[in-house]
Amino acid sequence: MRDILAYTSSYATWSRGPAYAARLAAALDASLTGLYVSPSPMALMQGYETPELASYVLEGIRDLMEGASAAGPAFVRWAGEHGVTKAAWQVAAGDLPSVLGHIGNWHDLLVLERTPAPEESAVEPGRIALSVEIPCLVVPPEGALAPAPECIAVAWNGSPEAIRAIHAARPLLARAGRVVVLSGTQRKVLTEIDWKPAFDLDMYLRRHGIHAEQRPLLASDEQAGAALLAAATEIGAGLLVMGAYGRTRFSEWVFGGATRHILNHAGIPVVMRH
Numbered sequence: 001m002r003d004i005l006a007y008t009s010s011y012a013t014w015s016r017g018p019a020y021a022a023r024l025a026a027a028l029d030a031s032l033t034g035l036y037v038s039p040s041p042m043a044l045m046q047g048y049e050t051p052e053l054a055s056y057v058l059e060g061i062r063d064l065m066e067g068a069s070a071a072g073p074a075f076v077r078w079a080g081e082h083g084v085t086k087a088a089w090q091v092a093a094g095d096l097p098s099v100l101g102h103i104g105n106w107h108d109l110l111v112l113e114r115t116p117a118p119e120e121s122a123v124e125p126g127r128i129a130l131s132v133e134i135p136c137l138v139v140p141p142e143g144a145l146a147p148a149p150e151c152i153a154v155a156w157n158g159s160p161e162a163i164r165a166i167h168a169a170r171p172l173l174a175r176a177g178r179v180v181v182l183s184g185t186q187r188k189v190l191t192e193i194d195w196k197p198a199f200d201l202d203m204y205l206r207r208h209g210i211h212a213e214q215r216p217l218l219a220s221d222e223q224a225g226a227a228l229l230a231a232a233t234e235i236g237a238g239l240l241v242m243g244a245y246g247r248t249r250f251s252e253w254v255f256g257g258a259t260r261h262i263l264n265h266a267g268i269p270v271v272m273r274h
Contacts, residue, residue, distance in 0.1 A: 001171045004030050005107040005134075007100065011036045011071040011091075014078060017113025017139045020269065023147035024111070024137075026083030028171060034075045035103060036068045038093040065091060096124075097131040104134040109168070109271075114263070116141040126263050129244040135168035135273045136244070143267045149238025151178040154212065155228050155258075156201060158186040161243025163199065165273035169241040170208055172271070179205070179212040180235050184224055225261025237268060244272040 006021035008014055014022075018034060025032040038061060072089035079087035092099045104110060110132060112125045129136045139145065152173055156162055166173070173179050181201065205212050215235075219227035232240050244259055262270060 001028050001108045001168075002030050003033070003107045004028075004109050004111060005033050005035060005100075005103060006111045007035050007037070007113075009036075009113075011068040011075075014075065015113060016141065016145070017111055019082065020139045020145050020147060021111035021137075022079050022082035022084050022087075023145075025079075025087075026085075027148040027175075029085070030108075031086035031088070032079050032084045033088045033090055033103075033107065034079070035090045035092070035099075036071070037096050037099050038064050038068060038091070040094045061093065065093060097128055100128055101132045104132045107134060109135050109137055111137045111139060113139045114141055114266075126244075126260070129272045130274050135165065135271055138263065138266070138270045138272065140267050140269065145269065146238040148172070148175050149268075150176060151180065151235060151237045152176045152239045152241060153228075153232040153235060153237035154179060154181045155217075155240065155242035156181050156183045157243075158199075159243050161274055163201075163243075165241050165243045165271060166201070166205075168273050169239075169271045170210070172239065173205070173210050173212075173241070174208065176239075178235075179210055180231075180237065181212045181214050182217045182228060182231050183214060184217040184219065184228075222257055225258035225265070228258065229262060229266060232268065239269050239271065240266065241271045244274040 004021055004025045006018040008018050014034070022032055024030070068091040075089040076087045090103065092103070100110060110128070112128060114125060125136065125138045149172075152169075154166060154173070156166075202212065202214070215231065217224070217227055217231060228240065228242070240262070242259070242262065259272070
């Protein structure tokens, strides 16, 4: 994780999400990019039929973009106060998932913040996790946050999404004093490839110097999310790593129950990868 991206909904102040991203970047000696996204001028102007109103909206967006762009030096100073030695500030106008998907091409991790109203706020992080091609770290609205947690919980069901999430989180797992793999029901993956031997998570982790404890997670599909969070709390985990399981890439908001529950209720940061 050499390049961390922090999305912020404000360019005047930077809240828990960017602050966590800054501390994480400092701990990993990584670069940090702060990103503010303005609405697309074309999308907003569609509702205004008269040239005068359209011009008014366009001028407002220009002022917004200029104000956001001017916040760059302040963000770099603020990041430096958190220990970040390599920081940058980026402003874009457009559809949020599309912007994040594009800028994600030159970043290793996207940090998002969940707002205090979980049932409403999970929609945006969920859509983003499904649409971008990089791992997402979702920061909860409350609770103590450790940028380099001593204990990390890993949700494991044998799926490609889980493998990708674990691979992405390897720099964090290597720094942790304790890694606990919470093994649930193995997800059957339909593929034409027959591996001999099958993927061995414990061997993979040990090959990278990570020695993990194994804990079975006995829960139905409906209770898997709650069981994962309860197990993470029991072991004192400061971070949860899991795959983001969507039933379809093309749905607007269709997640499996475990992912939806965790997005809504996790009290610790969660690294997700679709």
